[in-house]
Amino acid sequence: MxxxxxxxxxxxxxxxxxITVLEAAxxxxxxxxxxxxxxxxxxxxxxxxxxxxxxxxxxxxTACVYPVNEGMEITTxxxxxxxxxxxxxxxxxxxxxxxxxxxxxxxxCELQSLCNEYGVDENHFGGERTEYAIDxxxxxxxxxNNKCILCRRCVAACKTMQGIGVIGxxxxxxxxxxxxxxxxxxADTSCINCGQCVVACPTGALYEKDDxxxxxxxxxxxxxxxAICAAPSVRAQxxxxxxxxxxxxxxxxxxxxxxxxxxxxxxDMNLTADLTIMEEATEFLGRVxxxxxxxxxxxxxxxxxxxxxxxxxxxxxxxxxCKSPQQMFGATYKTYYAQxxxxxxxxxxxVSVIPCTAKKFEVGRADQSAAxxxxxxVAITTRELARMIQQAGIDFxxxxxxxxxxxxxxxxxxxxxxxxxxxxxxxxxxxxxEVIEGKQLEKLEFEDVRGTEGIKRATYKLGDIxxxxxVASGTANAKKLLxxxxxxxxxxDFIEIMACPGGCVNGGGQPYQPAKVRNNVDLRAKRxxxxxxxxxxxxxRKSHENSAVKKLYxxxxxxxxxxxxxxxxxxxxxxxxx
Amino acid sequence: xxxxxxxxxxxxxxxxxxxxxxIIEKYKDTKGxxxxxxxxxxxxxxxxxxxxxxIIARETGKPIEEIFGIAxxxxxxxxxxxxxxxxxxxxxxxxxxxxxxxxxNKLGEVLGxxxxxxxxxxxxxxxxTRCIGACGLAPVLTVNGNVYGRLTTADIEGxxxxxx
Numbered sequence: 017m018x019x020x021x022x023x024x025x026x027x028x029x030x031x032x033x034x035i036t037v038l039e040a041a042x043x044x045x046x047x048x049x050x051x052x053x054x055x056x057x058x059x060x061x062x063x064x065x066x067x068x069x070x071x072x073x074x075x076x077x078t079a080c081v082y083p084v085n086e087g088m089e090i091t092t093x094x095x096x097x098x099x100x101x102x103x104x105x106x107x108x109x110x111x112x113x114x115x116x117x118x119x120x121x122x123x124x125c126e127l128q129s130l131c132n133e134y135g136v137d138e139n140h141f142g143g144e145r146t147e148y149a150i151d152x153x154x155x156x157x158x159x160x161n162n163k164c165i166l167c168r169r170c171v172a173a174c175k176t177m178q179g180i181g182v183i184g185x186x187x188x189x190x191x192x193x194x195x196x197x198x199x200x201x202x203a204d205t206s207c208i209n210c211g212q213c214v215v216a217c218p219t220g221a222l223y224e225k226d227d228x229x230x231x232x233x234x235x236x237x238x239x240x241x242x243a244i245c246a247a248p249s250v251r252a253q254x255x256x257x258x259x260x261x262x263x264x265x266x267x268x269x270x271x272x273x274x275x276x277x278x279x280x281x282x283x284d285m286n287l288t289a290d291l292t293i294m295e296e297a298t299e300f301l302g303r304v305x306x307x308x309x310x311x312x313x314x315x316x317x318x319x320x321x322x323x324x325x326x327x328x329x330x331x332x333x334x335x336x337x338c339k340s341p342q343q344m345f346g347a348t349y350k351t352y353y354a355q356x357x358x359x360x361x362x363x364x365x366x367v368s369v370i371p372c373t374a375k376k377f378e379v380g381r382a383d384q385s386a387a388x389x390x391x392x393x394v395a396i397t398t399r400e401l402a403r404m405i406q407q408a409g410i411d412f413x414x415x416x417x418x419x420x421x422x423x424x425x426x427x428x429x430x431x432x433x434x435x436x437x438x439x440x441x442x443x444x445x446x447x448x449x450e451v452i453e454g455k456q457l458e459k460l461e462f463e464d465v466r467g468t469e470g471i472k473r474a475t476y477k478l479g480d481i482x483x484x485x486x487v488a489s490g491t492a493n494a495k496k497l498l499x500x501x502x503x504x505x506x507x508x509d510f511i512e513i514m515a516c517p518g519g520c521v522n523g524g525g526q527p528y529q530p531a532k533v534r535n536n537v538d539l540r541a542k543r544x545x546x547x548x549x550x551x552x553x554x555x556x557r558k559s560h561e562n563s564a565v566k567k568l569y570x571x572x573x574x575x576x577x578x579x580x581x582x583x584x585x586x587x588x589x590x591x592x593x594x
Numbered sequence: 595x596x597x598x599x600x601x602x603x604x605x606x607x608x609x610x611x612x613x614x615x616x617i618i619e620k621y622k623d624t625k626g627x628x629x630x631x632x633x634x635x636x637x638x639x640x641x642x643x644x645x646x647x648x649i650i651a652r653e654t655g656k657p658i659e660e661i662f663g664i665a666x667x668x669x670x671x672x673x674x675x676x677x678x679x680x681x682x683x684x685x686x687x688x689x690x691x692x693x694x695x696x697x698x699n700k701l702g703e704v705l706g707x708x709x710x711x712x713x714x715x716x717x718x719x720x721x722x723t724r725c726i727g728a729c730g731l732a733p734v735l736t737v738n739g740n741v742y743g744r745l746t747t748a749d750i751e752g753x754x755x756x757x758x
Contacts, residue, residue: 181657187666191596197662198599198644594652 211524
């Protein structure tokens with residue numbers, strides 16, 4: 017590593033050549049404030065919060081885009097710098113809707129916390145403010161430009177990270193605002209509802225549509241049977257909302273808290289992840305055997321599904337027809353379980369909690385109503401569940417671990433890893449391999465498909481079949497992979513795609529983490545580690561060995577891909593185009 | 595000022611579309627070529643119709659929002675066709691201090707074109723311009739290139755009546 021010698025606040029450091037002042041300062045244990053900076057995807061020096069003094073430079077420089085040079089002398093903390101940063105915060109506030117008491121981002125807002133640190137006068141600059149109508153047309157995401165500081169982190173998340181670009185900066189000067197093409201409603205664009213813009217936003221300008229009131233209302237209704245199921249990755253994240261370090265498994269406390277909210281049943285979505293594998297692996301083997309459409313692509317991620325419908329409508333036949341684990345759960349609950357328990361499906365209110373904003377769109381999709389009523393009534397994000405727990409006065413941290421309710425309490429390790437990129441593929445491979453080879457696998461780990469890399473490829477030999485698989489997470493990576501497949505540059509049999517980079521553990525409904533953390537901690541790997549550790553420590557690690565799933569087939573569905581399974585557990589897609 | 599979408603119906607011809615496709619083809623593989631594409635598109639249509647931006651997005655594979663963002667950022671791009679009667683009010687410093695802002699607002703009011711734009715029948719268009727170099731006549735406006743100077747808001751109705 018080539019180094020340069022620099023001085024930061026009078027101390028000598030040797031740092032890597034070519035890094036920015038911001039990175040060098042971090043190396044020296046100094047945290048320079050930023051608002052617009054997101055490592056790799058938004059390095060534009062727009063917010064002017066990272067101003068520092070460099071000896072010999074004209075005026076203050078922006079640390080996030082200023083590379084270090086030999087002999088550079090940097091000051092990160094002087095009255096001049098503090099005054100400039102404070103002034104810039106006050107200027108941002110001059111055109112900001114300050115309803116911090118009730119704002120959804122209160123206490124997690126990066127602008128708020130910097131204003132606190134710098135002791136700003138929030139009304140220093142009065143005068144005109146731009147007023148914007150709130151766009152709540154999308155079932156998933158609300159845009160409130162009155163709180164936007166034009167940092168463009170959402171734009172970078174949408175365009176650079178996800179390869180979509182339905183939002184961007186329109187007009188100029190005082191009229192500059194983040195909007196869609198022709199300023200149409202977000203719901204009318206090719207937005208896939210992934211919510212990466214929401215987790216990128218430093219303020220309350222972007223947030224999920226809150227559905228917690230509907231859930232509280234249903235719980236309070238004595239006529240309704242209200243059940244909830246938790247997606248694999250929620251247990252790997254929700255602790256962060258209650259002060260735990262990222263990467264802490266809080267399944268037991270989460271279940272205990274959910275039970276105290278008053279649900280009639282608290283279940284584990286890992287179970288229907290296993291059910292998905294039974295259906296999907298069978299579907300895949302069927303396609304291989306009968307010359308069906310290949311490559312087959314997984315269908316668990318509703319953001320990915322909508323992406324495919326908009327950007328690759330010619331490939332919707334490649335999608336597995338399996339509903340997502342969330343929808344399979346609701347569908348099974350309102351058919352099988354309702355029958356078994358003598359419940360009226362119309363009187364069941366089924367809630368799912370997922371780290372995903374696109375699931376809010378999925379619940380309203382066509383062909384997702386197996387019992388004549390929507391399979392799932394409401395999908396809430398990890399953040400919303402945390403909010404409910406807080407509102408109900410439940411002390412999450414002091415909860416004793418509790419277990420999910422029967423008969424939907426058993427999930428395998430294969431189901432658990434569904435929340436990380438490559439997890440669905442690995443789960444499917446475990447089952448497909450044993451079905452094809454007719455004997456137990458010696459090694460259950462398919463390591464080539466693990467890890468946070470955007471695109472992963474592997475070839476496996478299962479029995480006589482040589483299987484080429486690929487895994488992509490983040491829709492920009494999906495686009496890259498599918499384009500190569502379409503052009504014939506790449507030959508693949510089975511593809512797993514998740515809309516969010518790193519998979520559900522990094523979903524749009526995950527707990528907020530400030531850029532300070534996002535830029536320096538690999539949240540995707542830390543949270544995924546929770547799931548892989550859980551899997552490793554389980555005895556039950558294969559979907560087809562899940563006794564609860566076997567029971568579902570014995571008592572109700574018959575066998576995977578049976579007619580009944582097709583009616584209840586499978587769905588269809590539309591070609592949306594652009 | 596925030597740019598407004600036009601309410602004038604799109605009357606693009608096949609020839610114009612062919613020219614547009616030619617322009618896109620020329621720049622398709624050039625990085626950062628959206629500016630010349632949009633400039634030349636405006637030469638073809640006289641403004642940037644939504645329909646043309648959609649074609650550019652489809653052919654270049656760029657998000658349509660990116661194109662709209664550029665079109666609304668630069669003052670050289672117009673989202674509205676020029677009217678048969680094209681009125682431009684000078685908002686340069688000299689005219690502005692002499693009250694051209696009031697002329698602009700009055701015209702907007704009389705023509706139903708508040709904040710500029712083109713009437714949906716395509717007859718009148720109103721725009722604000724920078725200094726046109728006739729400061730001695732401030733405040734000035736031009737109608738189809740004819741200069742009217744030393745105006746007050748009381749003159750507006752009369753000028754428009756000449757072109758109705």
